[in-house]
Amino acid sequence: MTTKSNEKVFIKGNHAVVEAALDAGCRFYAGYPITPQNEIPEFMSKRMHEEKGTFIQAESELISVNMVFGAAAAGARAMTTSSSPGISLMQEGISYMAGCELPAVLVNVMRGGPGLGNIQPSQSDYFQATRPGHGDFRMITLAPHNIQEMYNFTFDAFDLADKYRNPVMILADGLLGQLMENVELDRSRKPLYLNTPKPWALTGAKGRDGQRILSLLMQPGVLEKHNFDLKKKYDLMTKDEIKFEAQGMENNPDYLIVAFGTVARISKGTIRLAAEEGLKAGLFRPITVWPFPYAQLKEAAKKVKKIFVLEMNMGQMLDDVKIAVEDASKIEFYGRPGGGVPTAEELLKFIKGKVK
Amino acid sequence: MASEKTVYKKPKSLTDVNFTYCWGCGHSTVHKLIAEIVDELNIRETLIGVAPVGCAVFAYDFWNFDVTEAAHGRAPVVATAIKRVHPDKTVFCYQGDGDMVSIGLAEIMHTANRGENLTVIFINNTNYGMTGGQLAPTSLMGQVTTTSPRGREAALHGYPIKMAELLTQFEGVKYIERVKVTDAASVIKTKKALKKAFLNQINGVGFSFVEVLSSCPANWRMDPVTANAHIDKNIAAYYPLGLIKDVK
Amino acid sequence: MIEQIIIAGSGGQGVLTLGIFLARIAVYEGKNAAWLPSYGAEKRGGFSFCSLVISDKEIYSPVVETPDTLIVFDQRAIESYAARAAEKTMIIENTSLIPNDTAGKGKKVLVAASGIAKALQSDKVTNIVLAGAYLAAKKIFTFQNAETIMKDMLGSKAGSLMQKNIDALKSGFESVK
Numbered sequence: 185m186t187t188k189s190n191e192k193v194f195i196k197g198n199h200a201v202v203e204a205a206l207d208a209g210c211r212f213y214a215g216y217p218i219t220p221q222n223e224i225p226e227f228m229s230k231r232m233h234e235e236k237g238t239f240i241q242a243e244s245e246l247i248s249v250n251m252v253f254g255a256a257a258a259g260a261r262a263m264t265t266s267s268s269p270g271i272s273l274m275q276e277g278i279s280y281m282a283g284c285e286l287p288a289v290l291v292n293v294m295r296g297g298p299g300l301g302n303i304q305p306s307q308s309d310y311f312q313a314t315r316p317g318h319g320d321f322r323m324i325t326l327a328p329h330n331i332q333e334m335y336n337f338t339f340d341a342f343d344l345a346d347k348y349r350n351p352v353m354i355l356a357d358g359l360l361g362q363l364m365e366n367v368e369l370d371r372s373r374k375p376l377y378l379n380t381p382k383p384w385a386l387t388g389a390k391g392r393d394g395q396r397i398l399s400l401l402m403q404p405g406v407l408e409k410h411n412f413d414l415k416k417k418y419d420l421m422t423k424d425e426i427k428f429e430a431q432g433m434e435n436n437p438d439y440l441i442v443a444f445g446t447v448a449r450i451s452k453g454t455i456r457l458a459a460e461e462g463l464k465a466g467l468f469r470p471i472t473v474w475p476f477p478y479a480q481l482k483e484a485a486k487k488v489k490k491i492f493v494l495e496m497n498m499g500q501m502l503d504d505v506k507i508a509v510e511d512a513s514k515i516e517f518y519g520r521p522g523g524g525v526p527t528a529e530e531l532l533k534f535i536k537g538k539v540k
Numbered sequence: 541m542a543s544e545k546t547v548y549k550k551p552k553s554l555t556d557v558n559f560t561y562c563w564g565c566g567h568s569t570v571h572k573l574i575a576e577i578v579d580e581l582n583i584r585e586t587l588i589g590v591a592p593v594g595c596a597v598f599a600y601d602f603w604n605f606d607v608t609e610a611a612h613g614r615a616p617v618v619a620t621a622i623k624r625v626h627p628d629k630t631v632f633c634y635q636g637d638g639d640m641v642s643i644g645l646a647e648i649m650h651t652a653n654r655g656e657n658l659t660v661i662f663i664n665n666t667n668y669g670m671t672g673g674q675l676a677p678t679s680l681m682g683q684v685t686t687t688s689p690r691g692r693e694a695a696l697h698g699y700p701i702k703m704a705e706l707l708t709q710f711e712g713v714k715y716i717e718r719v720k721v722t723d724a725a726s727v728i729k730t731k732k733a734l735k736k737a738f739l740n741q742i743n744g745v746g747f748s749f750v751e752v753l754s755s756c757p758a759n760w761r762m763d764p765v766t767a768n769a770h771i772d773k774n775i776a777a778y779y780p781l782g783l784i785k786d787v788k
Numbered sequence: 789m790i791e792q793i794i795i796a797g798s799g800g801q802g803v804l805t806l807g808i809f810l811a812r813i814a815v816y817e818g819k820n821a822a823w824l825p826s827y828g829a830e831k832r833g834g835f836s837f838c839s840l841v842i843s844d845k846e847i848y849s850p851v852v853e854t855p856d857t858l859i860v861f862d863q864r865a866i867e868s869y870a871a872r873a874a875e876k877t878m879i880i881e882n883t884s885l886i887p888n889d890t891a892g893k894g895k896k897v898l899v900a901a902s903g904i905a906k907a908l909q910s911d912k913v914t915n916i917v918l919a920g921a922y923l924a925a926k927k928i929f930t931f932q933n934a935e936t937i938m939k940d941m942l943g944s945k946a947g948s949l950m951q952k953n954i955d956a957l958k959s960g961f962e963s964v965k
Contacts, residue, residue, distance in 0.1 A: 192815075194808075194811060194812050194815050194821070194823075219827065220827055303827070358827075359824065359850070359851075362824060362825055362827050363822060363823070363824050363850055364808065364811065364821075364822070364823040364824075365820070365821070365822050365823075365847075366815050366820065366821065449848050449849065450848060450849045450851070451848075452846070452848040453848030453849045456848070525851050527849060527851060527853050528848060528849050529853070
């Protein structure tokens, strides 16, 4: 195997996802066309062939996600990608993978909804990412805010999926999918657990009895125990995998912006503009929107006068912020639904209107 | 003392769990035939099965080889992925008529059209067995079920889908045969067809499909003998038995 | 420094490529760049648009409201985007396809880019003529670095197409000087 050196490339978020998946050892992809993530299956069809892996253009999102289920059951690192309406269809397979404890990576390049909505950037799927599917299960969900993170987090997602034998979602949006930025591809990064044996995988019962991948547990008490066992796993994720970024907290800010993904990066511009006008604001950016950094946000929110929750939806992460902070009366919410992307100036104007 | 000779034994590919299917149900017969074939072809250690949702959802309790569940109707695409990941393994899926012809129609059609090198076993008992005998796309005209109390009517329910015939048009489909398991002769024929469907995959021939007309006495409200006679007389009259497609 | 650019025109004119070209020169010069296209249904009707932010610092919002530079390829583009211009905005107009200049605020740079491209016997380099005009008008990038990136972007086609593109870049550059 040749050692590859790192590469700096100017690429789209959707392309960064492909490079990260392949660098992380993913050799199975199934996906279905939907805007604004089409560059992923398009580019993947070319790159996966070069890496001698399997690319399948599935005939629906139900088919993509169930192909990923099959590939994961067979022991492969597998991924599918889609955008909001397609993710709704995939919730079936996500729940089955959680129940069967199968590792897989899903990327959601969110667009406006409900229904067919539009194809503009949106954060309308915070709920269906952090409260996914049917049944009592959880899924680590990482929210990148630039193209470097689209690459890094997609890579991380494969390691996390294998570490916990659970699906992991990347929660991006149309802006991050389409945006081109400079990215360092870490070609020397070693995937964790890639070569760790998967004794549970179905590879043929050589020298042993047959084994099963299943989530159907009908005997009295067995499913209840399974759910308790899963909870232990989710507790470990909550203990060890929470990621967030806090900016400007060292200046004891008067105001705290809580935002994720695209809105978080725009908010950084708002904070810069606010400083020019003498307003001291900090940013708290959940990177894992599940597990949500409740304790860390509670701490960051203690001393501020107001908390501004800013989202490209009508208040979804807002619920988690309310759970986290002690005094919900300090919270102000501003949302742009249906594909609206706020500007830094627009957010500043809202904040100024509330602090007068 | 007379010497003893083994003339019959349980296949290695069956577990010690007793079949839990209803009296007269065709599933147990087909399960056992599959296990015998797996033993005879010596593929128990290189085989991966995909079980459906429906009565055969517990198939993995009875088979002693690797088996995964699949969401309702999705078995062919789960099998597709497994085969692509392990092209050297033998992969089959086992589905009932509610699973395949109703909720999973897209999955089976596209898998057939892609010409995946898989073995697909289709158990057609003309109703939803597991959930209590509701109308299936395969239910016969006039068939009374728990959701068609006045019998199947064309104006309300359309006509029964002939799955085996439907799949013949796909170039990627290499072998289709319809069989039944109502008597010793038909069971032997079924075994031959199933074996061919597995051998086709092993020999790289491609997508092979066996439809088994199977009885469901419990939901049909018949005793097993009458149920088998119903297949011979009525069901096989609508769903013709025999070889339907065979591309060498 | 921060430079916010909007480029607008119609499909096939090389609007998006011009944006990527300028972005990649910026990256080559050690700056940050963020390029965002219109996509999907927005493209219906042949409209083409991209925004580009170039900065020494981390780029927060890639969405451009009020551009420092507005590059418009045709009449429809100027009519759609002239209102975004402020006094500080430099508007680079392809006058060949803009019979009726509707721009109000802003400093205008008028280039008959399609005409110049035609004279070079290639309509396809209209965007490169405008790139040349941009280099000369804004003086952010060096001509030499633009050449390097152009060669890289042309890739295997550089042999046959490089000279024509260099000529287009030069012509655009000189039309402003």
